[in-house]
Amino acid sequence: MSRYGYTLMTEQSGPRELVRYAAGAEKAGFDFAVMSDHYFPWLATQGHAPYAWSTLGAVSQVTSRIDLMTYVTCPIMRYHPAVVAQKAATVQLLSDGRFTLGIGAGENLNEHVVGRGWPPVNTRHEMLGEAIDIITRLLGGDDVTYRGRHFNVDSARLWDRPDGGVPIATAVSGEQSIRLFAPKSDAMIAVEPTAELAETWDAVSGRTADRKIGQLPICWDRDRDKAIARAHDQFRWFAGGWKVNAELPGPAGFAGATQFVRPEDVADNIPCGPDTDAIVEAVSAFADAGFTDVAVVQIGDESQLDFLSYAESELLPALRG
Template identity: 65%
Template sequence: MVRFGYTLMTEQSGPRELVRYAQAAEEAGFDFAVSSDHFSPWLVSQGHSPYAWTVLGAVAQATTRLELMTYVTCPTIRYHPAVVAQKAATMQVLSEGRFVLGLGSGESLNEHVVGQGWPSVDSRQSMLVEAIEIIRELHTGELVTYDGEYFRVDSARIWDAPDGGVPLGVAVSGEESIERFAPLGDHLIAVTPEPGLVTAWDAAHRGESRKIGQVPISWDPDEDAAIDRAHDQFRWFGGGWAVNAELPTPAGFAAASSFVRREDVADAIACGPDLDKLAESVLPFLEAGFTDVALVQIGDEQQQRFVDEIAGPLLERVRALG
């Protein structure tokens, strides 16, 4: 059975609001919640970017059933992998086993801020390989020393290591990244519903795994208002990973998306009050073989009403499709 999640979009809501939305999402019946882990919003109009790990810790205490996941954390530049290992272990203990650590090679938008530059794609992926190896070793609870090309860990131990460690999801975008990361990760993460990704992952992973995707929607009683909000806050979405990983600032995303038209966004993202139309936007992921799909309700303006009133009926529709 397909599982459906709610997205804690840290770029568009403040920390207290995100905790409240997570509680409402659990009450509405979502199976899991994913949280972005950003230093900056994609666009200035989104207006937020609280520290995801503090929010997730609060959400872990404010919920009892909802599985939690980062979607995704880059454990290589802004964070050292040993620190990510410690944070993830603590989250797993706080949530009593409800946490999945989603990892990826990152975006310049969030990683350049610490002044360490922005490496090439090949280097970033090699760094991610080492980071995953370090995190895996530290989650055993044993003393770890690691001397890699990019990272060194000196006599480190996670003292509050959960039994069995923390499941790892890894973001992939094509055959090359699948070849590198399928043997290292537990679950696939991808934002495009390509059947080839699932097939290639299964061939390389050779074990049970989840395939976790994400779909933006813009619910509003007024379809024009829904489209306007999606265009204002989510027009960056169409750039694709190759573009989105490289731009360093919200101003850069604004410039890169300045020629994206309102109708372009309406064609790409389901907008308006029609719940059947919104539900059908998950079909490409279901047809591609994804086992988990997280919904993103765009904008903070209608977020509370969405989780309180709309999420339940919408979940009935997407589960019927699944």
């Protein structure tokens, strides 16, 4: 049976609002909540980028049942992996074991701020592999001194650490990244409902029971035209695909790259409007591809409370039915 999640999207909401939406998502009956970890929004019209980890700490205290997860944190530039391990351990303690550390190789949009340049994808994958090794050892209770190609660690230790550790879910996009990260991870993250991803993960990891976690943008509204307009205004960047989205350096770049994307183009790729069946069909594509968990992204800060009420009364019963 699939598990359904709600996305706390830091690019479109402030920290106090995100905490309120997390409590609402638990009340609505979502199984888990994922939080993005950004320094910039994709487009200036989204208008937000609070610090995910402070917000997660607050979310852990206004919820008691719903699982929590980063979707995703990049532990290779903005954050040193030893610091990510400390943050993950702390959130796991605050949430009484409800947290999964979701990580990935990141986007230039967020990582360029530290002024180290933006390495090519193969280098980013090497860095992510080293980061996972460091994080895993620290979460396992080791005293870590490490000398790698990309990272050094000098006599690090986590003094407040959950006994059960922290599961690590890693974002992948194809066979190469799966072969690198499945042996080091507890779960898979991907944004395309492709059966080959899940099948390859199972084959490489040797574990068919791993969580496979997808994410899907939607723009629910009782008024379909209003939903399409909002999705075009705030989410047309999604049309670029992740190979493009990982490289652009800021909201102005995304605005320029998507200036010719039309509202109807967005509506062709993102379920917009009041049609519950269309949302269920889009979500079901992930289950059909072997994913165990799907988190929806409701587009637009101003629509969240109405969406959570709709999810409780209509969408989640339809998905589970």
